Structures are given as C-alpha cells and as structure tokens.
C-alpha cells in the first residue's frame with residue numbers, strides 16, 4: 001500500500017527520521033545529565049498531503065490501521081496519538097495546521113527501546129515543516145516532539161530520544177548535555193562497531209515504572225538540595241539518602257560520570273567496560289532490568305570480540321546494545337542470538 005492507493009491522490013511532501021540507540025547515559029536526561037546515542041539505520045517515513053475535507057486522516061502501513069479524526073475531537077489512541085500530538089503542539093505554539101492526510105511506514109522496531117515514537121514525531125514534524133514552510137530548526141523539532149510525547153502519550157520523558165532522532169547520524173556518537181543542549185558529534189571508539197539485539201520481551205511496565213523512577217530522582221535532588229542530580233558528581237553524597245532513592249541517585253551520578261569518561265576519547269576496551277558497569281548499575285541500583293535482558297547481556301559480555309554490553313533505552317524489556325570489534329558484528333550477533341533463543345527466548349537481531 002502507498003499514499004496514492006490509500007488517499008487516491010499524490011502526496012505533497014515526504015520526510016524521514018531514524019530510530020536511535022543509546023550507548024551510555026541511561027535515565028540521565030530527565031536529571032539534566034549527559035547522553036551518548038547514535039542513530040540506527042532503520043527509519044520512519046511519512047508522506048503528507050492536505051486533506052480534502054475537514055478531518056485528519058492517518059494510515060500506518062505496518063499496523064494496517066486507519067485513523068480519521070476531526071481537529072476538535074480528542075487525541076486518538078495508538079500510533080495516531082504521536083502524529084496528532086505533534087499537530088497539537090504546533091497549534092499550541094501558534095501555528096495553524098490544516099487538516100492533513102498522512103501515510104506512515106516504518107522500519108524502526110516498535111517497543112524495543114529504539115525510539116520508534118520519537119522517530120515518528122520527528123518525521124511528522126519535519127514533514128509539516130516542509131508542507132507548510134514552518135520556521136523550525138532541528139532542536140526546536142526535538143523539543144516539540146518531546147512535548148507531544150509528554151502531553152499526548154503520557155510518558156514524562158526527557159529529551160534524549162527526540163534529540164537523537166533529530167540530530168544524530170549512524171556514523172557518529174551524539175554527545176549531548178541535556179541541560180544546555182550543547183552537543184558534539186564524536187567518532188565511535190576506534191576499531192569498534194555496534195550490535196543491537198532485541199530481547200523479545202515487551203516493555204510492559206515501561207511507562208508506569210519510568211514515571212516512578214523520575215519522581216524518585218526528583219525527590220533525591222530535593223533532599224540533596226540541588227536543582228537536578230546532574231549537579232552532583234561525587235557518588236558518596238547519596239549516602240545520606242534513604243532507600244530506594246539512594247540507589248536511584250547513585251545510578252544517575254555514576255552514569256553521568258561514565259558518559260564524561262567515555263567522551264575523553266577512550267579505547268574500545270575502556271568504553272566497553274563503562275557499558276558493562278552501566279548495565280550493572282541499571283540492574284542493581286536503578287532496577288530497570290529484567291531476567292531476559294540480564295541473560296542476553298551476559299551472553300554478549302562473554303563472547304569473544306565483545307568490548308561491552310548493556311540494556312538500552314528505558315529498560316523493563318526491549319533491546320541490548322554491544323560494542324564489538326569492527327567487522328565482527330554479524331558473526332557475534334548470530335552466535336549470541338542462537339544461544340539466547342536456544343535458552344527459550346524469542347530474540348532477534350536489529351543492528352549488526
């Protein structure tokens with residue numbers, strides 16, 4: 001199916017955005033901290049034309065789902081809420097958006113922690129920018145996408161995903177300070193590439209667990225008398241806090257330190273060790289791992305050619321990322337997947 005078959009007319013603009021994988025800096029963005037994502041090859045593409053009546057019409061090729069909505073009606077559920085959310089935040093910013101027809105097709109896996117929703121938001125906003133000649137830069141697009149996610153998808157997220165989908169490419173790391181939005185495009189560690197494997201476990205508790213972690217971090221920052229946990233670099237300072245916020249704060253502080261270490265231009269080996277330490281911290285202190293992710297990370301970490309591995313994204317399921325020796329990604333991914341699936345799982349390779 002394509003736009004023409006669905007809407008019986010030609011589309012006017014086309015826009016794409018990639019998914020992202022975060023290498024280090026997990027659950028730091030809503031603490032004003034540091035992140036280090038890269039874009040993945042899979043993209044989401046939208047095709048847009050003006051609607052011929054007073055309703056928006058959205059069609060998802062992968063879900064084979066059709067949503068049609070009057071701008072005065074409330075936001076629909078499912079994939080449409082991200083698109084409708086983007087239209088609404090643009091309207092709240094003062095732009096007037098006519099009813100549109102939008103066809104979306106996406107290769108970004110859904111529910112694996114690779115930001116399929118941010119890719120859809122950024123692609124939609126880019127499409128509307130060119131359709132209506134809106135004066136929006138890539139950072140503003142990321143901020144609007146984040147607002148759409150918070151207000152219309154109910155996840156009180158940080159800016160990591162939308163900044164990565166809007167500004168990262170597949171050949172570099174995007175080192176981002178989420179407080180100032182200062183950023184640097186950095187090379188991968190030498191002689192290294194990435195592998196991403198989906199655990200096959202859906203991120204069931206993701207949004208409730210996520211919002212709870214965020215609230216715990218805010219409580220920790222309040223008790224420590226700082227604006228955000230980003231303002232603390234010495235992990236010893238958490239010792240005065242009660243559990244569980246002591247553990248949560250320790251994860252955030254040590255994770256920020258790991259990102260800052262990784263961008264000093266360290267070797268692949270050191271970078272990998274930072275990723276391993278990040279997984280441990282996410283599992284023990286932040287408690288967002290699940291047994292299947294731990295098993296997958298364990299298999300990766302014990303495979304020759306792997307520098308380091310960790311869960312990526314919010315956790316509670318989804319994918320793992322590994323830093324591996326250049327040229328060996330495919331073979332490593334296949335070996336590990338076989339072992340993992342032989343243990344009764346249904347994983348699959350997303351990037352190799």
Ligand code: GLA
Pocket residue numbers: 025026027028029030157158159160161313314
């Ligand atoms: C989700 C959120 C991001 C970030 C990560 C965890 O992907 O959307 O803002 O907090 O989880 O690092």
